[in-house]
Amino acid sequence: MTTVQEQQTIQNVFQDRMDQDELLNCMRCGFCLPSCPTYITSGYKESHSPRGRIALMKAVVDGLIEPDEDFEQSLNQCLGCRACEPVCPSGVNYGHLLEEARDIINQNKKHSLPVRTVRKAVFEGLFPHQNRMRTMTGLLGFYQRSGLQKVARSTGVMKLFPESLATMERVLPKVPTMKEMKNRPEFLPAVAPKTNRVAFFTGCLMDTMFLETNNATMKLLQLAGCEIVIPQNQNCCGALHGHSGEKDGSKALAKKNIKAFEDLNVDYIITNAGGCGAFLVDYDHLLKDDPEWKDRAKDFKDKIKDITQILYEVDFHKKVKLELPYQIVTYQDSCHLRNVMKTSAAPRALLQAIERIDYTEMKDADRCCGSAGIYNIVESEMSMQILDYKMEQTKATHASTVVTANPGCLLQMKLGIEREGLSEKMRAVHIVDLLMEAVQE
Amino acid sequence: MITEEIKKRMIAIIGPENFDDSKVGRLCYSYDATPDLQALPDAVVSPRNTEEVSELVKICNENKIPIVPRGTGTNLCGGTCPTEGGIVFLFKHMNQILELDLDNLTMTVQPGVITLDVIKKAEANGLFYPPDPGSMKSSTIGGNISENSGGLRGLKYGVTRDYVMGLEIVMANGDIIRTGGKLAKDVAGYDLTRLYVGAEGTLGIITEAILKLVPIPETKKTILALYEDLEAAARTVSKIIANKIIPATLEFLDQPTIAAVEDYVKIGLPTEAKAVLLIEQDGSPEQVEKDMAKIADICRSEQAVSVQMAKTVEEAEALTTARRTALSAIARIKPTTILEDATVPRSEIAKMVKAINEIAEKYNLPICTFGHSGDGNLHPTVPTDARNKEEMERVEQAFEEIFIKAIELGGTITGEHGVGVVKAPYLELKLGKAGIAAMMAIKNGLDPNNIMNPGKVFAKDSRKRVVVGQ
Numbered sequence: 051m052t053t054v055q056e057q058q059t060i061q062n063v064f065q066d067r068m069d070q071d072e073l074l075n076c077m078r079c080g081f082c083l084p085s086c087p088t089y090i091t092s093g094y095k096e097s098h099s100p101r102g103r104i105a106l107m108k109a110v111v112d113g114l115i116e117p118d119e120d121f122e123q124s125l126n127q128c129l130g131c132r133a134c135e136p137v138c139p140s141g142v143n144y145g146h147l148l149e150e151a152r153d154i155i156n157q158n159k160k161h162s163l164p165v166r167t168v169r170k171a172v173f174e175g176l177f178p179h180q181n182r183m184r185t186m187t188g189l190l191g192f193y194q195r196s197g198l199q200k201v202a203r204s205t206g207v208m209k210l211f212p213e214s215l216a217t218m219e220r221v222l223p224k225v226p227t228m229k230e231m232k233n234r235p236e237f238l239p240a241v242a243p244k245t246n247r248v249a250f251f252t253g254c255l256m257d258t259m260f261l262e263t264n265n266a267t268m269k270l271l272q273l274a275g276c277e278i279v280i281p282q283n284q285n286c287c288g289a290l291h292g293h294s295g296e297k298d299g300s301k302a303l304a305k306k307n308i309k310a311f312e313d314l315n316v317d318y319i320i321t322n323a324g325g326c327g328a329f330l331v332d333y334d335h336l337l338k339d340d341p342e343w344k345d346r347a348k349d350f351k352d353k354i355k356d357i358t359q360i361l362y363e364v365d366f367h368k369k370v371k372l373e374l375p376y377q378i379v380t381y382q383d384s385c386h387l388r389n390v391m392k393t394s395a396a397p398r399a400l401l402q403a404i405e406r407i408d409y410t411e412m413k414d415a416d417r418c419c420g421s422a423g424i425y426n427i428v429e430s431e432m433s434m435q436i437l438d439y440k441m442e443q444t445k446a447t448h449a450s451t452v453v454t455a456n457p458g459c460l461l462q463m464k465l466g467i468e469r470e471g472l473s474e475k476m477r478a479v480h481i482v483d484l485l486m487e488a489v490q491e
Numbered sequence: 492m493i494t495e496e497i498k499k500r501m502i503a504i505i506g507p508e509n510f511d512d513s514k515v516g517r518l519c520y521s522y523d524a525t526p527d528l529q530a531l532p533d534a535v536v537s538p539r540n541t542e543e544v545s546e547l548v549k550i551c552n553e554n555k556i557p558i559v560p561r562g563t564g565t566n567l568c569g570g571t572c573p574t575e576g577g578i579v580f581l582f583k584h585m586n587q588i589l590e591l592d593l594d595n596l597t598m599t600v601q602p603g604v605i606t607l608d609v610i611k612k613a614e615a616n617g618l619f620y621p622p623d624p625g626s627m628k629s630s631t632i633g634g635n636i637s638e639n640s641g642g643l644r645g646l647k648y649g650v651t652r653d654y655v656m657g658l659e660i661v662m663a664n665g666d667i668i669r670t671g672g673k674l675a676k677d678v679a680g681y682d683l684t685r686l687y688v689g690a691e692g693t694l695g696i697i698t699e700a701i702l703k704l705v706p707i708p709e710t711k712k713t714i715l716a717l718y719e720d721l722e723a724a725a726r727t728v729s730k731i732i733a734n735k736i737i738p739a740t741l742e743f744l745d746q747p748t749i750a751a752v753e754d755y756v757k758i759g760l761p762t763e764a765k766a767v768l769l770i771e772q773d774g775s776p777e778q779v780e781k782d783m784a785k786i787a788d789i790c791r792s793e794q795a796v797s798v799q800m801a802k803t804v805e806e807a808e809a810l811t812t813a814r815r816t817a818l819s820a821i822a823r824i825k826p827t828t829i830l831e832d833a834t835v836p837r838s839e840i841a842k843m844v845k846a847i848n849e850i851a852e853k854y855n856l857p858i859c860t861f862g863h864s865g866d867g868n869l870h871p872t873v874p875t876d877a878r879n880k881e882e883m884e885r886v887e888q889a890f891e892e893i894f895i896k897a898i899e900l901g902g903t904i905t906g907e908h909g910v911g912v913v914k915a916p917y918l919e920l921k922l923g924k925a926g927i928a929a930m931m932a933i934k935n936g937l938d939p940n941n942i943m944n945p946g947k948v949f950a951k952d953s954r955k956r957v958v959v960g961q
């Protein structure tokens with residue numbers, strides 16, 4: 051609950067901080083409505099559409115409404131998938147408006163004690179510290195390997211959690227051991243004629259829970275003729291903070307990362323998680339009011355490139371033979387990779403280059419899967435409805451392999467497969483892992 | 492005012508989930524695509540069928556509560572802004588295509604169906620539903636009918652009116668009537684179907700419509716002609732028509748418009764040209780070839796600097812799609828975008844373009860002009876800022892002059908966007924006192940309590956204002 055007092059403060063800060071030009075820039079044409087998953091899934095509620103949310107933010111600024119529970123609900127249910135941006139002819143930067151609004155609400159609202167404790171632990175205690183991420187993932191590994199997992203499952207402890215979280219527990223990947231996670235070289239040479247010198251942004255989740263995918267990414271880069279620098283002092287990108295109204299936390303992480311990648315003399319900084327990449331390319335906006343960092347952020351941003359994009363640009367798929375046993379493969383866009391990093395043709399071209407497989411495009415592949423960071427846990431019901439639609443489209447392709455390009459989407463698709471009871475017939479993989487599997491050396 | 496008792500009665504009809512009087516719920520239906528216009532309704536209802544609509548209307552009529560029917564709220568005349576409060580009616584549950592009749596070539600739809608879905612359904616069956624407003628991806632059929640919307644294909648194929656064969660309507664007293672039918676001929680009484688097309692929700696609620704479909708044209712070709720001179724482009728338009736060719740599409744865009752559109756679509760539009768004509772012809776391959784050759788000749792004879800044919804279907808599609816985004820793309824330039832749709836006879840288009848430019852200069856305003864030039868329907872658009880009161884004054888004066896000029900040339904104040912709130916003060920310019928009195932008589936007869944979208948079409952006072960504040 052927000053108290054009347056808190057609402058008043060939030061309203062004042064809205065007037066101070068929200069970008070009024072950007073709010074006015076929305077001409078309410080409604081072009082974005084058909085692209086918004088929450089508008090569709092809510093049964094066409096304007097309050098769950100981009101146009102409605104922008105109007106609500108503006109109304110709070112104008113003092114027409116108070117930022118009450120319904121208002122917060124409308125913003126909370128937004129996936130932040132930014133499908134509303136590329137379709138907006140007025141060029142409204144919805145993502146920035148949303149982030150600012152969430153930050154204002156979060157900073158000026160007292161969370162209940164348990165929520166506060168969890169938030170503090172996650173946003174201040176865990177994600178900013180790569181070593182703690184490793185420990186945490188290590189604990190998960192211990193849990194999986196020690197038999198505790200079996201105990202937890204058989205006693206039904208997991209039933210106490212929301213359905214999505216309980217199923218999620220079953221689909222988490224087998225995590226690497228502490229030792230595997232700690233041994234990471236700082237430089238890798240190209241193993242084909244050199245094309246580029248790149249830096250690799252490992253990502254906090256990717257470098258712990260999805261370590262294998264990171265290893266495959268570097269292998270592919272090497273095969274594509276890239277020499278790779280992997281700075282050790284890099285950090286979590288800060289996306290989770292940014293999207294959850296912890297802007298200060300994400301700014302601190304951004305500065306650390308800019309510094310870590312600044313003097314490496316590289317052509318590009320490569321990511322393999324659409325969610326991280328989209329946040330990294332937004333660093334210049336995040337730090338726009340900081341004169342010392344603004345230009346440095348711009349230089350950093352200009353170098354960000356997704357792994358699929360660079361592979362595509364250096365003709366990896368033409369130079370290296372890719373082949374897999376016959377299977378139907380389909381691709382689910384990562385919203386942020388598509389809508390913010392504008393990368394959607396490259397992953398498809400790479401998949402289509404794999405010999406002997408049948409690539410089938412699914413309907414509405416560009417529509418969010420409902421994962422959206424921690425959305426699937428905090429807005430479980432809406433998320434599962436969105437996932438159900440996604441699974442319907444996936445099944446219609448008869449694919450046995452669903453490819454994604456972001457860890458959140460990957461887990462969500464695994465969750466969808468598990469929920470449908472399809473784990474015998476269908477698998478979800480990161481595109482990098484599938485390409486690695488297809489490489490014929 | 493909605494009393495607790497009225498609220499209870501309404502909830503008994505539609506269920507609590509379909510009645511919303513929360514602040515957030517009301518705010519979200521306080522606006523449409525009209526700039527700088529906003530007013531909160533007292534409640535929002537989502538009936539599930541015609542009977543529920545009728546029951547709700549009866550309660551409103553009994554209690555003299557204003558009703559604002561609403562599609563997607565993409566209209567540009569303030570048509571769905573609840574300026575007098577009351578209840579907004581949504582048709583989100585009534586959004587089904589009920590029947591596709593391949594024997595009579597008709598489609599029966601509910602009002603909430605999205606325009607593009609009708610077009611796609613028709614095309615999937617080898618048929619054609621031509622009305623294609625720029626907003627067709629999000630607008631509803633109920634809104635299209637009530638605004639009598641036009642589109643890019645209007646020149647050859649007409650507007651929404653030409654494709655509505657019959658309607659089911661809930662009258663202001665709750666009565667349910669049916670007009671027209673799947674009939675090519677029907678003279679049984681007054682043509683109420685035509686009356687309700689373009690009625691802007693002021694005479695009743697449309698709950699079902701029978702739409703006419705036509706066979707899909709065999710093929711289609713698109714050309715883009717570039718000009719160094721605005722008026723030369725406008726002259727081309729009149730000349731094509733005078734040569735007895737009716738292209739499917741004949742769109743005009745001036746330089747500022749092209750620049751704004753290109754900024755969004757990034758398909759390499761010629762931003763250096765002073766004006767561009769987008770011309771499309773469809774029909775049998777031989778006829779299309781013949782017409783296009785002649786059109787290209789006419790363009791060149793009017794000093795087009797380049798005349799290019801789209802090479803592929805995709806390229807052609809990209810061009811028309813780009814044109815559809817013109818209005819919203821101009822909205823990038825400045826926070827507020829004010830657009831009008833003065834329309835003149837086709838033969839007068841060059842004069843109108845010239846007048847608009849002179850008026851723009853006189854009031855020192857950047858006016859972007861684009862539009863369905865083949866229909867004589869232009870959209871002079873001013874990117875401005877509602878917070879700049881001084882400039883808004885000038886915008887108002889400029890548009891008034893544009894309206895007067897259009898009427899002088901034998902035209903009208905609005906070709907397709909409707910009167911709503913925004914153009915109500917100018918209606919008399921076009922109709923005269925007697926014309927308004929005749930329309931008023933109809934309105935009073937069909938809606939004696941003035942509950943159906945009050946404050947729209949007819950101005951309260953004759954004070955002229957283009958821009959209405961909050």
Ligand SMILES: Cc1cc2nc3c(=O)[nH]c(=O)nc-3n(C[C@H](O)[C@H](O)[C@H](O)COP(=O)(O)OP(=O)(O)OC[C@H]3O[C@@H](n4cnc5c(N)ncnc54)[C@H](O)[C@@H]3O)c2cc1C
Nearest residue numbers: 562563564565566570625631633634635637640641692697
């Ligand atoms: C970017 C953009 C481009 C546009 N391009 C065009 C164009 O090319 N051509 C054109 O003609 N228009 C155009 N328009 C205007 C607008 O899209 C059309 O007027 C459209 O028909 C409105 O449809 P809607 O569903 O949004 O209706 P709304 O805006 O919701 O309503 C329009 C009117 O219809 C009434 N109404 C709605 N449903 C019913 C019903 N069931 N019964 C009775 N009355 C009802 C409302 O009360 C209101 O008066 C454009 C608008 C935008 C924003």
Ligand code: SF4
Nearest residue numbers: 076077079080082138
């Ligand atoms: S498409 Fe852009 S301008 Fe149009 S309503 Fe959506 S956000 Fe606003």
Ligand code: SF4
Nearest residue numbers: 086128129131132134
């Ligand atoms: S970010 Fe996604 S969910 Fe949120 S308003 Fe935009 S399209 Fe809808």
